[in-house]
Amino acid sequence: MSWLRKDKSATATVPRTGAGKRILFPFDAHGLAGNALDAALRLARAEGGTLVPVFLARVPLHMPLDATLPRQSKLAVPMQDLVEQRAGKYDVPVDSRIERGRSYRHALRQMIEHERFDMIVLAAAAAGGPGFGADDVAWLLANAPGEIVVLRPALTAAA
């Protein structure tokens, strides 16, 4: 896996006094990229920060945006438990979230609006595969404050 790093420290949000960096790690119902999660956890440990794994839940248009989402919760909750379990091995504190939106990008935008982060670690999708596509990454680089780390998909995943 290689790295594409865009340092926007000039516009970075200010970390909380007395707290380490908050590192946002978004993922969705398509699954968790284990290698990206490990990379995010290593970063969090190196920075002495807190990992904020956020499950992005897509709410269909025919439902209110604040609707209860039992089916997606059944996916999100075990995935978050898995992230916390893995974070325990790295000794990294976690502060999990589930965020709703009309699309994954909308959910991510809502998350960024609701809370402040110092860094966002994003796993890019392999061509045609699940995850964050090139458009999402471009949008995030243009709109999200703070440092953004985009993890390219592993070669095996891209093949």
Place this chain on the structure above:
Amino acid sequence: MARGNHKIFLGMAAGVGKTYRMLQEGRAEAEAGRDVVIGYLEPHDRPATTAQAAGIETLSRRGFSYRGNRIEEMDLQGILERRPELCLIDELAHTNAAGGAHEKRYEDVEDVLNAGIDVYSTVNVQHLESLNDTVCELTGIRVRETLPDAVLASADEVVLVDITPQSLIERLLAGKIYRPEAIQPALDNFFKIENLSSLREVALRQVAEDVEAKRLPSESSIGSRSSAHRDRLLDTQVPQVIGERLLALVTPKPHAQRVVRRAWRSAQRLGAELDILWVSRGTPSAEQEDQLEALRRLASILGAHMLVEHGDDVALVTQRVARERGTTYVLMGTPHPRGALARMLRPALQQRLLTLLPGIDLRIVADRARAAERLSEEDEI
């Protein structure tokens, strides 16, 4: 004039046999000598249903033209004039075409009940207003015709007509529910095992909650109601279902999310409602406000109820809330280690809760981070 009794046959989907069961019970009442009529029947071209209706007087429908089409609706006026003892009315959530006395069929049924006529009716669980969003998310299908939950809650009896999803699909494949050309589209859309299993669970839970809701007021107000009403409640011989209700105690800190998730998983397994409680001792800090907002969002997504109460004594506030909400199970995070002086002055929160909440189970959710810390400390030793 005494209001008629309302019995609702509830099912998870079309084809489970609600109408058939309603007709079967209606027929039994007629054979027992009661004056029974069919106010409205939707046979859906199902021969077994049509056969079950044979011999029971069927009232004519109210026909009229609407936008060039011939439409037939239930004739409310005809039922009220006929004045049977028991009227069978299918499809309670149906929306009437324009021109009737009411917009919805359940409003027509209200008039029939108020005229002292007993009613048997049918409805599918996805039509219930409060479940509409949940069912939509579970199945991906939005149901347009909804029924206020109060209609089900006010029914004198709710009968769950239940079959397994596998049996329902077998019935569908055998052509007992839809015409041959409609079978494959039904299998491709609504009639999937996972959809039906979810709906079945929702229907079973709904009836269990309805039974409990009816039982509790009857116990608390015994003696204050009429003996006829009391007898009716006792005569139903409903199973004494007691629903679980979970209460997760949290503080607005990151580890609270884990406690809530654990509590939600337990609530799912038990088919229980989940309340989340934070007892605030003062004005929350900015960081606490952020965490509280995150907890509110999580509660909203999970369908839990977030409660914030103010008080100095967490145990006493928890005791009050648990009594008010009918809690049967309390979950909390791992308490912080306390100093010797604090231990001497006051027992730990979990010990006080066990004393203050007799009969309520208490579960302490392990803190992974602290467990890992402890393990590494032990390794060093």
